[in-house]
Amino acid sequence: MPTITETATTSPIGRQTPRIDGPFKVSGTAMYASDFNFTGLLFAVPVEATIANGKLQKLDASEAEKMPGVRAIFHRANIGKIFRSVLQPPNSGIADERRPPLADDVIRYYGQYVAIAVADTFEAAKAAADAVRATYTKDKPNVNLDLQPESEPEAVETTHGRLKRLQSERGDPDKAFASAQVKVDQTYVTPAETHNPIELQGTIAMWDGQMLTIYEESQAVFNLRSVLAQMFGLPKENVRVITKFVGSGFGSKLWPWTHCALACAAARQLGKPVKLVLSRRMMFQSVGHRPRTQQRVRLGATNEGKLVSLMQDYLNDLDILGGYHENCGESTSYFYSVPNLRVHWGRTRRNIASPTPMRGPGAVPGLFATESAMNELADQLKIDPVRLRELNEPKIDEGKGIPFSSRHYLECLQRGGERFGWANRNAEVGSMKRDGSILGWGMSGAAWIAGRFPAQASVELRDDGSARVACGTQDIGTGTYTILAQLVSDKTGVPLNKIEVVLGDTSLPPGPISGGSLVTGSIVPAVFDAADNAITSLLTVATTEPGSPFGNRTPDDLAFEAGRVFAKADGLAKGVSVSDLLRRTNMRLVTGSGKSEGTLDEKKPKVSMHSYCCHFVEVTWQPATARLHVNRVVTVIDGGRIINPLAGRNQIEGAVVMGVGMALLEHTIYDPQNGAPINSNLADYLMAVNADAPLMEVHFLDYPDTDVNPLGARGIGEIGLAGVAAAITAATYHATGVRVRELPIRIEDLLTSSILA
Amino acid sequence: MKIFELTRADDPRQAIAAAAKANTAQQGADIRFIAGGTNLVDYMKLNVETPRQLVDVNHLPFDKIEALPDGGLSIGAVVRNSDLAYHPIVRKNYAVLSEALLSGASPQLRNMATTAGNLLQRTRCMYFRDTAMPCNKREPGSGCAAITGVNRGLAILGTSEHCIASNPSDMNVALAALEATIHISGPKGERSVTIGDFHLLPGNTPNRETVLEPGDLITHVTLPPPSPGNRSLYLKLRDRASFEFALASAAVVITADGGKITRARVALGGVGTKPWRSMEAEGELTGQSATQAVFQKAAEAALRDAKPQSQNGFKVELAKRCLVHALKLVTQTA
Incomplete structure (x- = not known):
């Protein structure tokens, strides 16, 4: 016994x-979606439009159809019925690109699918897809980088329902700004970024009568089921979605994309299981990206550093048909105490594919702007940026007028500052040196939603x-x-x-x-x-x-x-x-x-639930070779109770490295001539590699937030990325004297530095 | 990728005979040699290269690194980049070559890539890689989308109105500074070409990148004996710390005597349409003291003819800083 x-x-x-x-x-x-194999499995490769704006004039599949092993070339005329899905936020029917694939002949972005080749082998399908001849009438694509707000009504439809563009307002921010003793008025830009999970997206679709089974690396299997049921006119219990392992998603696998419906339709037409796996290039074209943002931030403060006005006017670009809104203002209304505030947004349509959430959507570009402005304000006031944040710590969520469930941001700042050695900072630009390099120190805070x-x-x-x-x-x-x-x-x-x-x-x-x-x-x-x-x-x-x-x-x-x-x-x-x-x-x-039950749809929440964090960053600057390196990062997370500190620390470290990439490397480049995401491979789209990773120190405060759940656990997958870029640009300014407001920081920017070793 | 035939050459004559039937040895060749495949297979997948036949040369007896009687070095055509980089003679006598090789690609790629393959490495111009785009190098006469498009990474030296594609190889830059000789066996016999003459400027024919003709097989590369007392170094500048092509790089081989530079060999990477030997810079250095002012003059001379495009003007300054710093480092340690 x-x-x-x-x-x-x-x-x-x-x-x-x-x-x-x-x-x-x-x-x-571990069986990832595209690892599965089935008897009679056929392979599909989509044909991508090579223009970004215009019309498909003619599609000649005659050569491709005759190639060995080819089962069919599907296009608008023979793909069969694909219905439009019904948007039912928050929990069902969500898709950022809702036009059913091949629905019309209008090309609205580069890489839009115009056909799909299905064959006995992947190689035969690829060769057939390459042999399909498409001719187009071309118009000049609009991929202009300068974003101007389009005239939209104050309340607009988005992927997540009808939203007011006036996101938050209190007091009289214009008047308070006009009479403020100290002001910052700057525009910050973040570029389009592509998620680039290592696992390519793809679908295996199988029909058994009216039953449809899908293997897909999805971040939301039930939503995918609801969308596919609608697109193929099935009761949802007839659709089964299986996702055993996902080789990262970062948001690109959250909502369904058109390749999935194409695979389902092809499998239906042929009565065979069909596997469709995207190429890396397609991953840049048709499974979403973080949109470009342009944000004007105005801060007004007293000479002592108390905020009197905060205004954030932001824009994101999006596709021609979609409804994506990059919520850059999520944290603005509650992060700091300020009596007068306005957050307002707009959108600009471009010949690009639909944006979609990417790790820390909204907050990551949004906090780059607002935290950068706070750092600029601190420099103007000649007060410590940590002190500036302490001076403006709110007692309640002033945006909603409700208490915080569990907020320990000041303790984050204190712990982080101690661990980093922030007290030794000399605020003068270019003043700190070590081993022939110039040191730059910077910091930033961040917040992220919590709930269920x-x-x-x-x-x-x-x-x-x-x-x-x-x-x-x-x-x-x-x-x-x-x-x-x-x-x-x-x-x-x-x-x-x-x-x-x-x-x-x-x-x-x-x-x-x-x-x-x-x-x-x-x-x-x-x-x-x-x-x-x-x-x-x-x-x-x-x-x-x-x-x-x-x-x-x-x-x-x-x-x-x-x-x-x-x-x-x-x-x-x-x-x-x-x-x-x-x-x-x-x-x-x-x-x-x-x-x-969920908490996010509560009409009148009683408490404001968020996670908080801060980053302290050291960069080294070597003017002789224009080399900037992020040396070390200390991050403190107020993320509720941490259930698995091992996986938790791994999440934050990964996010910090991604933040280094965001600050210094990542951007999707649209060719100005034909609108293609031209750096659509892992050699030309630069992400941080191991050699770019800083020394990292991660601390969790571990205060349970029992308003979220009995254990007091919140999530920490995204917050670690928010704020990193603003801390790096602040550190870069401290080292080089170059203020970068458009990411990524480029060597071109740094070459203008007059700071010498 | 198009269907192709793979044949294996067991002796050089067989390889040469097979490739001699090719329509060209340049862009669009219908018969190509394949060794490591790290570059060619990429381009075949993209349909940039569509050979109908590949001749596998991995089994030819060109895998040796041998000291030459004159003190120089012979490097076989299919010697892997990693073997070359870590070879004791290379590390001792030709440090610049070892450093250049190790600054490129990744360990996995260096384990596959070969000497001859690296000599023939194609540009990373994004328009060359995409068959939907105009590109005079890939499709003569179709135009250059890079000049009017995204050209931040492309060349500022040796360009023409038809092409601004940069040569991406790090190894080639070191070979240029080391004055390597390329040995070729072809249908008409054997010949040798200096590294300076091996690559061609784009001019009106950017599709022609080297002097190779159908059937020409690179057998080995030789390096002259190291000049006594020289120090050499490769410095590569780029956006990220690893696994990226150079925005600007410098290979320098310097002999100094009592603070005076008696011999200088300088080549730049990332900025030229071919590996860019700068005799102008060498002229400014030779006979001068190793000072910042002299290095600066050499850098100005090297970049005097630079023709920046809309996005790569910064490369002029970056390449100068790269060369100046490389010279400073190599003479500090001398």
Whole structure:
């Protein structure tokens, strides 16, 4: 008979926990969507438009159709019916590009699909796609980089419903700005960026009568199901979407793209399973990107550094037909205390494909602008930028007039400053040197939404001592598999290595989208509820089923702890393990279902829930070679309770490196002549590599936010990227005297520096 | 990618005979040699190159690095870049070559890429890579989209109104400063060409990049003996710290005696349509003291004829700083 100490496990919540899916990934046994293979599988390659504005005049597939192994070339005339999907935000039918593929002959962006070749092999399909001759009438594409607001009504339709362009307003910001003692009035620009997850997007589509099964690397399997059901006129229960592993998404796999519908339509026409995997070039053309933003920020302050006015007027560019809004103003209304404020936005249409959320959408470009303006204000006032932020710390969310659930931003600043050694800063430009290089120091803060999406989960406890948890969410490489196991282990006492986690499948209880850094916060109550219900079921079994040692008890007499059922009167030591109980009652398992509501749609939230962070950055500047290197970054995160600090730190470090790329490297270049994203490969689109990565130090404050969920866990997938670029441009200014307001910082900008070593 | 035939050459004569039937040895060749394939296969996937036949030369006896009786070095055509970079003689006598090789690509690519393949490396001009775009190098007469388009990374030296594509190789820049000789075996016998004459300026025929004719097979490259007491160095400047082509680079081989430069060899990368040897800079350096002012004069001379485009004017200043700093570093350690 095992003793209690041997079976009881300490809770894995908050423990550094290696990913339970790690061994599958490093051994190559993790099945990503395009790894699946089926009898009779055909391969599809889309044909991309080579103009960005105009009309498809003629499509000649005669040569391609005759090529060996080719099954069909589909185009507008023979692809069959594809319906337009219904936008039903917040939880269903969401797509940024809603025009069904091949719906008309108008070309609105470079790379728009005009046909699709299907063949017995990938090679044959590619050769056939290359052999399709398309002729166009061309108009000059508009990919102008200078964004001017278009005349739109004050309330406009977006992918996420009708929104007011006047996002937030209080007091009289114009008047307060006009009479402010100190002013900043600058425009900041962030470029189009492409997500570039390492795993290419793709679809395997299979029909069985009126049943459609899809393997796709999706960040939102239930949304994809709803969109496909609408596009193919099916009841949604006829569509199943499976996503076991995702090789990162960064937002590009959040909403459905047209290749998926094309694969489904081709599979339907041919009555065979069809696999379609995009090329890296297509990943730049037709699966979204972070749009270009142009943001005017006006700050007015007193000589002492108290903000009196804050105005942010921002624009993003978008495609011709879509409704994407880059929410650069999300944090503006509550981050600082300021009596007079206005946030207003507009959009500009271009011959580009639809933008879509990219890691930290809105906040990342938005905070680059507002935090850069704060840093410029601090320089003008000649006060420490940390002090400026302390002076303007709000007591409540002034945008909504409600208290914060859990805000420890000042402590972030204090901890970060201490760890970095900020007190040793000499504010004079070019004044700090080490080993022949000039040092630049800069800092920035950031905030990010917290809350929950609706979620459901089920938990099984089995007679072999194992457990299974199922939730139709996704693990996009961030550690959701492991978090689900940790939650179940915490509740049931089943050790991590005996918990089977099942996710990424619409046949499971509906789970949250992997977006907004909200999965962890969303699933905690649903999984806990499911585990509680499984335990309740277990107690009922214990009191009612023949063979149980508790047959003479009622469920109220019993308790469950550390994986054991026991009579409260007799204590845990005389309890029976789950597996024992189930075996004695000849049962394989007990199950429980759990559910929790979302918080994001609350009309009148009582508290303002957000995560906070700050970054302190050191750059080195070598004028002789115009070399700028981000040397070290100290990041402090106020992200609620951290369930897995190992995966958490990994998230933040990855985000900081991505921030280095954002500040110094990343931008998608649209050819001014034909509108193509011309640097559409991983050699010409520069992202930070290991040699660019700084020394990183990450600290979590770990204050539980119990308004979000009982554990107090918020999400941390995105906040680590927000603010990094503003801290780097501040550090760059400190080192070089060059103020960069348009990202990325380029060598061309730095060559104008007059600071010498 | 178009369907092609792959044949394996077991001796040089067989390879030469096979390739002699090609329509050209330049852009659009219907028969090509393949060794590491790190460049050619890329372009075949993009349909920029569509050979009907590939002749595998990996098994030819050109995989040796050998010291020559005169003190020079012979480098076989299919020696892998990593083997060359880490070879003890190269590290000792030709540091600039080792540094140039290791500054390029990634370890995986360097393990595949070969000497001859690197000599023939094609430009990274984004319009050359995209068959939907006009490009005089890929399709003579179709125009140059780079001159009117995105040209930040392209050449400022040796350009023509038809082409501004930069030569992307780091190795070639070092070979130019080392005055390498390319040895070619062809249908008409054997010949040698200096590195300076091997690559062609784009002029009116940017599709012609080298002196190679159908059937010409690079067998090896020789380096002259190192000049006594020389120090050499490769400095590469780029946007990110690794795995990127040069915006500007400098290969310098300097012999100094008592603070005076007695011999100088200078080549620039990232700025020229071919590996850019600068005799102008060498002239300014030879016989002068190793001072910042002299280095600056050399840099001005090297970039005097630069013709920047709409986006790459910064390369003039960057290349100057690169050369000045390279000279400073190499003479500091001398």
